[in-house]
Amino acid sequence: MALLASIGSSDDEYRMAAEAALRYNVNNILITSLEDLRRGINYLKENDLGRASFYILDQHHPKDRGFFQVVERFFNKRRRKKLMNDKAFVNWATNIIQTEKKWRSFFNNLLNNTAIVKDFDSAVRLSSEFPKISYATMSGDFLDGSGIIDSGASPEFEETLFGKKQLLDNLKSELPV
Numbered sequence: 001m002a003l004l005a006s007i008g009s010s011d012d013e014y015r016m017a018a019e020a021a022l023r024y025n026v027n028n029i030l031i032t033s034l035e036d037l038r039r040g041i042n043y044l045k046e047n048d049l050g051r052a053s054f055y056i057l058d059q060h061h062p063k064d065r066g067f068f069q070v071v072e073r074f075f076n077k078r079r080r081k082k083l084m085n086d087k088a089f090v091n092w093a094t095n096i097i098q099t100e101k102k103w104r105s106f107f108n109n110l111l112n113n114t115a116i117v118k119d120f121d122s123a124v125r126l127s128s129e130f131p132k133i134s135y136a137t138m139s140g141d142f143l144d145g146s147g148i149i150d151s152g153a154s155p156e157f158e159e160t161l162f163g164k165k166q167l168l169d170n171l172k173s174e175l176p177v
Contacts, residue, residue, distance in 0.1 A: 016140035088122030
């Protein structure tokens with residue numbers, strides 16, 4: 001079990017985009033089994049600690065191998081390649097997250113359809129051309145594939161979740177033993 005915000009980071013250059021892409025999930029508790037889920041829920045109930053959002057990585061789902069799924073994957077790959085050739089495309093969100101190998105699949109599942117782009121105008125333009133993809137900008141704006149837009153003034157680096165984590169790590173390394 002782990003809090004998503006505590007197990008991932010990114011390079012400073014991508015920090016705002018990573019925060020935007022993960023904004024709705026940073027407080028999720030990652031679990032790998034139904035038993036962990038049950039223990040977590042029971043702990044919250046027994047200690048009257050409120051509610052929490054859990055994200056379980058279900059490794060038991062069979063891959064869809066039907067004709068329509070194969071065709072859909074083919075066209076998704078084509079769209080993704082076309083998007084990657086756009087001058088505003090920076091990277092896929094899954095590629096900018098740094099985490100331990102055991103947590104990688106959580107981030108891949110959460111961010112597999114999120115592109116990092118240069119700016120808000122590019123995200124708006126690309127979202128009309130590739131509407132099923134979500135977009136995070138380098139300055140921290142987020143356009144969800146369902147049409148939700150999260151934008152406004154960007155927080156300072158130290159105010160972001162990954163920024164606070166990096167600042168704490170830096171302070172720990174600078175303190176004398």
